[in-house]
Amino acid sequence: MVVNDVEREFLLPVKTQEGHMDLSEFYDPSRRQYDGNRLLKEIDFGYSDDTIKTLGIFNVDLFIPILTYIFGQAFLNGRAGIASIYRLRNERYGIKSDEKVFADRIRKEVIHELGHTFGLIHCQNPDCVMRSSTYVEDIDQKSHHLCNHCRLKLI
Amino acid sequence: MAKKISILIVDDEESVRDSLYNWFIEDGYRVECAENAKKALTMLESDIYNIVLADIKMPGMDGLEMLKRIKSLRKESIVIIMTAFATVDTAVQALKDGAFDYVTKPFDPDDLSHLIRNASKQISLLEENEILKEKVVSLENVEDLIGNSEAMQNVLKEIESVAQSNASVIITGESGTGKELVARAIHANSPRKFFPMVSVHCGALSESLLESELFGHEKGAFTGAVYNRKGRFEMADSGTIFLDEIATISPKMQVELLRVLESKSFVRVGGNKEITSDFRVICATNRDLKSMVEKGIFREDLFYRLNVVNINVPPLRERIEDIPLLVDYFIKKYCLSMNRPLITIDSSALKRLEEFPFPGNIRELENMIERAIVVGNGKKITLKDLPLGKTVVNTTFESLDDLEKNHISQILSKYSWNISVSAKALKVDRVTLYNKIKKYDLKPAK
Numbered sequence: 001m002v003v004n005d006v007e008r009e010f011l012l013p014v015k016t017q018e019g020h021m022d023l024s025e026f027y028d029p030s031r032r033q034y035d036g037n038r039l040l041k042e043i044d045f046g047y048s049d050d051t052i053k054t055l056g057i058f059n060v061d062l063f064i065p066i067l068t069y070i071f072g073q074a075f076l077n078g079r080a081g082i083a084s085i086y087r088l089r090n091e092r093y094g095i096k097s098d099e100k101v102f103a104d105r106i107r108k109e110v111i112h113e114l115g116h117t118f119g120l121i122h123c124q125n126p127d128c129v130m131r132s133s134t135y136v137e138d139i140d141q142k143s144h145h146l147c148n149h150c151r152l153k154l155i
Numbered sequence: 156m157a158k159k160i161s162i163l164i165v166d167d168e169e170s171v172r173d174s175l176y177n178w179f180i181e182d183g184y185r186v187e188c189a190e191n192a193k194k195a196l197t198m199l200e201s202d203i204y205n206i207v208l209a210d211i212k213m214p215g216m217d218g219l220e221m222l223k224r225i226k227s228l229r230k231e232s233i234v235i236i237m238t239a240f241a242t243v244d245t246a247v248q249a250l251k252d253g254a255f256d257y258v259t260k261p262f263d264p265d266d267l268s269h270l271i272r273n274a275s276k277q278i279s280l281l282e283e284n285e286i287l288k289e290k291v292v293s294l295e296n297v298e299d300l301i302g303n304s305e306a307m308q309n310v311l312k313e314i315e316s317v318a319q320s321n322a323s324v325i326i327t328g329e330s331g332t333g334k335e336l337v338a339r340a341i342h343a344n345s346p347r348k349f350f351p352m353v354s355v356h357c358g359a360l361s362e363s364l365l366e367s368e369l370f371g372h373e374k375g376a377f378t379g380a381v382y383n384r385k386g387r388f389e390m391a392d393s394g395t396i397f398l399d400e401i402a403t404i405s406p407k408m409q410v411e412l413l414r415v416l417e418s419k420s421f422v423r424v425g426g427n428k429e430i431t432s433d434f435r436v437i438c439a440t441n442r443d444l445k446s447m448v449e450k451g452i453f454r455e456d457l458f459y460r461l462n463v464v465n466i467n468v469p470p471l472r473e474r475i476e477d478i479p480l481l482v483d484y485f486i487k488k489y490c491l492s493m494n495r496p497l498i499t500i501d502s503s504a505l506k507r508l509e510e511f512p513f514p515g516n517i518r519e520l521e522n523m524i525e526r527a528i529v530v531g532n533g534k535k536i537t538l539k540d541l542p543l544g545k546t547v548v549n550t551t552f553e554s555l556d557d558l559e560k561n562h563i564s565q566i567l568s569k570y571s572w573n574i575s576v577s578a579k580a581l582k583v584d585r586v587t588l589y590n591k592i593k594k595y596d597l598k599p600a601k
Contacts, residue, residue, distance in 0.1 A: 031261075037170050037177075064174035066237075068261050076180050121183040132182065134265045 002107045009111050009129075009146055010118065010154070012052065023060060033063040036070050036082060044080035053117045055110060056082045071133065072109050074116035081113035088136060105136060108144045120150050160275055161185040163204040165195040165221065166237070167213045171260075175208060178267065192216035196224055204232070205278050206271065211238045211245055211257075219249055226253045231281055233274045299336050301484050304474035310337065313466045318344035323416070323461050325401070326439040328468030331518030334439040335399060337468055342395040347435060350394030353387045357408075358400035365408060367424050370415075376425020388421060391434040401438040401461065402447060406454070413457045436461065471513040471520060478509050481517060485524040486536070493528065500536040507543055510568045512561065560595040563588070572599045 003014045026034045026042070043056040055074075062070050062084040071088070074081025088105040090098050111129050123130035128147035133139045146154070162184050164175045172188040179186045187204070189195035191213055199207070207225060211218035218236055225232050236249040236257040246257040255274055258266060300311065317324055318341050326334045335354065342352040360368055367376075371386030387396055404412065415421045420431040438461050447453035471478070482500055490497050513519050527540035563581065570576040578588040591597075 035170075037173055063261065064178075065168065065170045066174045066178070066261055067264050067267070070264070073177055073181075076177070116181055122181055132268070134263075134268065 001103060002110055005107045005144055006111055006114065009144075010114065015051070023058070028063070031063055033061045033069065034058070036062040036064045036073055036084075040073055040075070040080060040082050043082055044075065044078065047080070052079070053114055054080050055114055055117075056080070057106070057110065058082065058084050059086060060084060061086045071139070072113045074113040076116050076121070077119040078117055081117050083109045083113050085109075088139070093136070101140070104144065105139050108133075108139050108142065111144055111146075115146065115150065118154055120146070120153060123147060123150050125149065160206065160271075160278065161187070161202075161204045162206045162208060162271075163195060163198060164188045165190075165192060165207065165209040165213070165218070167191060167210065171210070171237075179271075182268075182271075184271075192218070192221035192224075195221060196228070199225060199228055199232075203229075206255075206274050207232060207234045209234060209236060211236050211249065219245065219252060222249055222252050222254055233277060235270060235274065300333065300340055301481050302474060302477035303480065304469075304477045306469040306474045307477060310466060310468060313464075314340050314344065317341060317464045317466070319346065320464075321435055322463040323436045324438070324464045324466060325444065325462045326437065326466045326468060327444075328439075328441065329470045329514075329516055330441045331516035332468040332470055333517055334441075334468055335397065337466060338395075338397045338437045338439060341437060342397075342435075345395070345435070347394050351391060352395040352397060353391040354397045354399060355387050356399045358403040362405045362408060365404065366411065369412075370421050370423055371426075371430075372424035373426040376423070380425065383423075386421070386423060388415060388432050388434060389430055392432040393434075395435045395437055398436065398438045400440060402440040402442040402444055402453065409454045409457050413454065413460060416457075416460050471516045475509050478520070479505060481520055482508060482524060485521050486528065489525050489528045495528065495533065498528065498531070498534055498536060501538065504536055504538045504541055507538060507541065510565055511543055556595075559591070560597070563591050563595065564597055567592075567597065567599070 003016060006014045021042075023034055023039075026038050028035055039056065039058065039062065043054055047054050047056065062072070062082065064070055064073065069087060070084070072081060072083035083106075085102075085106055086092070088109065089102055090096060108129055112133070115130050120130050122132040125131060125147040126141065127143050127145075128150055129142055129144050130146060130150050131138070131142045133142070162179050164172050164179075164186065165188075166172050166175070167190055169190070172190070176186050176188055187198065187202075189198055192209070193216060195207070195209070198204075209218045209221060213221075216224075222234050222236065225234055233255040234253070236246055236254045237260055238246045238249075238257055239260055246254075246259075249257055255277065256270055258270060262270075300307070300314075302308070314337060324338075324341060326337050328334050338354075339352060342348060355365075355368060357365060363377075367380075367384070367386070369386050369388055371384050371389055372380050374380060374383050411421075416436060419433060420429050422429055444453055444458055444462070448455045448458045471481075482505060486498060486500065508520070508523075515522075523541055523543075524536070526542065527536045531537070531540040563577075566577050566580050570580065574585055574588055578585045581588065583591075
């Protein structure tokens with residue numbers, strides 16, 4: 001589902017690759033989280049040779065030094081981005097599991113971070129997938145589509 | 156709005172700089188980084204950054220010292236200090252030194268967005284403040300003073316130069332030239348504009364009424380004085396008093412007025428308590444006060460007290476080029492107030508208006524246009540809607556020669572300086588007309 005949606009938004013073919021990275025060197029014991037900045041660089045240098053854009057999806061809690069957590073981040077107009085599904089599950093917030101909602105949040109996060117790699121900045125349109133999201137509720141409120149304004153910037 | 160804001164991040168840790176850079180760049184801000192205070196100060200000297208986000212602990216010059224230097228460079232800079240939990244005391248010191256806010260690392264993503272939003276609001280307020288300050292020094296509320304003519308532009312310049320001062324002003328000019336509008340423009344552009352401008356039409360009131368009107372009265376001061384009443388001078392406290400038709404006041408009132416102008420204090424009619432009021436005086440007259448002084452009708456000392464600045468409003472016949480603008484303005488004004496669609500004016504009607512001497516000046520023109528809109532066909536003002544021919548009574552011409560000169564000039568203009576047709580209309584032969592043109596030095600309008 002995510003692959004199809006990403007292809008539809010960016011009109012480019014998408015390929016996926018499942019892997020098991022050793023993340024121990026990115027782990028910060030003092031914060032008990034994984035360093036998003038270093039992971040982003042790792043994806044950029046190690047994995048994005050044969051594609052235009054590469055996005056790493058992780059099942060761990062990500063942080064950057066200044067923020068308590070992040071859902072994801074990307075190099076603006078760059079080749080790589082990362083996203084974490086760790087905080088996207090309902091169970092994380094004591095709510096009943098919902099696989100459909102979970103999948104919806106993943107596709108929005110993936111399209112959002114890839115949007116940054118295509119040079120899109122945060123959008124004020126409440127329905128646009130490029131709207132900034134601090135909490136999962138924010139992710140739920142927006143759609144998984146780019147608004148016309150952002151779509152025009154892509155062309 | 157976000158795109159206009161520029162942020163400078165100052166932190167010795169590369170990971171912090173990168174994180175903040177990525178975070179803000181995704182929000183559309185212009186972001187640059189410096190790894191120490193020295194480099195940041197150099198960047199701040201050559202470029203303007205709206206927000207500086209600086210770590211408090213840095214090798215070399217620390218954030219606090221840098222904050223002081225930034226504030227001395229550009230007082231309105233918004234500096235946000237980043238600190239760890241252990242240094243909250245220092246952050247408080249930073250606030251005392253002029254920091255906009257401080258954040259403790261790591262921040263909640265929402266906190267950071269809120270902080271920048273607040274800082275952005277502050278920046279907009281500062282910019283708005285600057286714009287408003289500029290607006291204050293340029294002329295405002297002069298929309299009713301219509302005219303591109305040199306004479307009118309000179310009046311506007313005089314208004315601008317006199318408005319900021321506290322000097323008394325006498326506005327002279329024929330009846331209907333807009334003297335009160337000039338007074339209002341002076342008041343509206345003066346530091347007193349937030350206080351009232353009180354108008355008194357001196358010519359319309361008898362001496363005793365004028366006295367009570369200007370100074371107020373106590374209950375029982377005279378028959379009918381059933382309440383205490385504030386006078387106009389009292390009402391104009393901190394504002395402006397406009398005395399229209401000042402030349403008509405009696406010698407007794409002239410003495411009283413002089414005393415009030417000198418002491419800025421007075422006593423209500425029938426009262427004994429001295430009241431002080433801080434007002435600015437603007438007077439208007441259509442008469443020649445100086446000649447009245449020479450004739451002994453107007454007090455010389457009062458004249459000089461009032462006549463600190465004199466603004467002469469030109470009659471309409473001296474600024475014919477403003478007539479089309481004025482006509483357009485009055486058409487819009489009255490069509491709107493009568494709830495009618497906007498109409499135009501026939502070119503021949505406009506031409507006739509430009510030739511008309513307008514002894515009643517702009518007031519006469521305004522009334523003419525209002526009447527034409529009422530009686531007209533609702534599409535175009537034509538010659539027949541304008542009462543030009545019937546009511547031409549030019550009171551400004553005293554001699555027969557002046558009258559003759561003006562009449563010949565009008566007829567010549569009417570027939571586009573066709574001498575034969577004009578002579579026929581005037582019922583004189585062509586030679587006589589040529590002689591009159593020579594005598595009065597008449598020339599076709601350019």
